[in-house]
Amino acid sequence: MSKNVDERQQAVRDEVKAFAEKEIYPASRELDQMAEPRKFPTELYRKVGAAGFIGYAMPTEYGGKGKTHLEYITLVEELCYHDAAVGLLCAVGELATYPILHFGTDEQKKKYVSDCAAGKIIPAFVLTEREAGSDASNQQTEAVESESGYVLNGEKIFIMHGDAADIGVVFCKIKDKPKLSAIIVETDQPGWQARTLKNKMGMRAATTGGIILKDVKAPKENLLGDIGKGFRYAMTTLDSARVGVAAQGVGICQRALDESVAYAKKRIAFGAPIAKLQAIQWMIADMATRLEAARCLTYKATMMQDRGERFGKEAAMAKLYASETAGFCVDRAMQIHAGYGYIGEFSIIEKLYRDQRVLEIYEGTSEVQRLVIAGNVIGR
Numbered sequence: 001m002s003k004n005v006d007e008r009q010q011a012v013r014d015e016v017k018a019f020a021e022k023e024i025y026p027a028s029r030e031l032d033q034m035a036e037p038r039k040f041p042t043e044l045y046r047k048v049g050a051a052g053f054i055g056y057a058m059p060t061e062y063g064g065k066g067k068t069h070l071e072y073i074t075l076v077e078e079l080c081y082h083d084a085a086v087g088l089l090c091a092v093g094e095l096a097t098y099p100i101l102h103f104g105t106d107e108q109k110k111k112y113v114s115d116c117a118a119g120k121i122i123p124a125f126v127l128t129e130r131e132a133g134s135d136a137s138n139q140q141t142e143a144v145e146s147e148s149g150y151v152l153n154g155e156k157i158f159i160m161h162g163d164a165a166d167i168g169v170v171f172c173k174i175k176d177k178p179k180l181s182a183i184i185v186e187t188d189q190p191g192w193q194a195r196t197l198k199n200k201m202g203m204r205a206a207t208t209g210g211i212i213l214k215d216v217k218a219p220k221e222n223l224l225g226d227i228g229k230g231f232r233y234a235m236t237t238l239d240s241a242r243v244g245v246a247a248q249g250v251g252i253c254q255r256a257l258d259e260s261v262a263y264a265k266k267r268i269a270f271g272a273p274i275a276k277l278q279a280i281q282w283m284i285a286d287m288a289t290r291l292e293a294a295r296c297l298t299y300k301a302t303m304m305q306d307r308g309e310r311f312g313k314e315a316a317m318a319k320l321y322a323s324e325t326a327g328f329c330v331d332r333a334m335q336i337h338a339g340y341g342y343i344g345e346f347s348i349i350e351k352l353y354r355d356q357r358v359l360e361i362y363e364g365t366s367e368v369q370r371l372v373i374a375g376n377v378i379g380r
């Protein structure tokens with residue numbers, strides 16, 4: 001398979017390359033190296049939104065570009081090729097808007113989706129808690145229902161853009177009601193306290209927050225969908241987002257491979273380029289082969305999504321394989337670059353190495369993906 005299975009994908013790659021040269025490369029290093037406390041890169045986020053990237057696969061009637069999921073996934077892959085943290089900025093905007101777009105009322109969509117798609121407001125997907133990571137249904141955040149709406153109390157952790165968000169899709173238990181629900185919360189409400197988590201290993205331009213909710217109010221009309229269906233909304237959103245994480249992995253793999261090939265051709269050892277050494281060739285062959293497999297799985301899951309088929313198992317397979325393959329590729333790239341890979345002053349490999357690691361953790365760890373796959377293959 002070449003890089004593209006669809007002729008429209010090349011146009012996406014060209015569009016992202018032009019954006020990257022103008023907006024990403026000038027900002028990339030500074031955003032990665034920013035001193036603590038880090039600040040959410042609002043200006044860059046607005047540019048990503050204004051370019052139409054957050055709403056790439058959202059319907060035009062809600063301010064999106066109406067592209068296919070395959071085009072959107074290509075966009076994320078290509079953004080991550082240039083800077084994985086910027087690809088993540090875009091992917092989180094999409095992830096956090098997804099539940100409103102798919103389970104919200106017309107009024108909620110009109111009120112929030114267009115502005116999210118345009119990058120004018122920053123949404124967050126607010127699920128994880130200290131005791132509810134992989135065990136996501138073990139939510140302690142509680143909403144009490146009254147005549148006028150909901151009052152929420154609880155604590156959330158590891159929330160992408162949670163420190164800067166204008167709205168959060170907050171998953172919680174509604175008192176005296178069964179199971180989980182989801183409520184759209186506007187973060188300018190009193191009692192919403194957010195902070196930026198410090199010393200994140202990679203993906204540093206896209207900040208991650210911890211949130212305390214203390215008597216935070218949301219009106220009745222901000223309940224998302226039906227009471228008790230929040231867990232299903234979260235898992236459906238994650239199926240889609242997992243293909244996005246797979247695309248992040250493919251972009252990182254491709255960059256690690258391209259950098260390695262270029263470096264191996266120019267680095268001289270024992271009087272010849274190291275690309276002549278079989279030890280190096282085999283590493284490159286393994287990287288190229290696994291990248292191809294990761295890309296195939298990722299596009300397959302996306303094309304199933306575009307056809308309206310069930311794709312949860314394929315999304316988990318793509319996420320698992322592409323994120324672990326990205327780990328393999330950044331490790332081999334580091335070995336090929338040796339000292340010039342380990343020291344970030346000389347190449348991007350050190351950054352790729354840091355950015356990759358979280359792909360095996362967020363939106364369901366590799367172990368959770370294996371549970372999902374096994375559940376589908378064996379049956380529950």
Ligand SMILES: Cc1cc2nc3c(=O)[nH]c(=O)nc-3n(C[C@H](O)[C@H](O)[C@H](O)COP(=O)(O)OP(=O)(O)OC[C@H]3O[C@@H](n4cnc5c(N)ncnc54)[C@H](O)[C@@H]3O)c2cc1C
Pocket residue numbers: 125126127128130132133134135157158159160161208358361362363364365366367368371
């Ligand atoms: C940078 C970053 C960004 C994130 N962004 C968001 C976000 O925007 N919104 C959000 O809601 N969350 C977000 N998360 C949270 C993320 O989804 C969780 O960290 C992840 O689901 C794992 O939860 P945990 O960290 O609590 O690990 P735990 O659930 O405590 O897992 C610890 C270990 O046990 C393993 N384990 C747990 N249960 C099982 C099991 N049943 N079988 C086998 N192994 C198991 C795990 O795989 C892992 O190895 C983010 C996390 C990070 C690090």
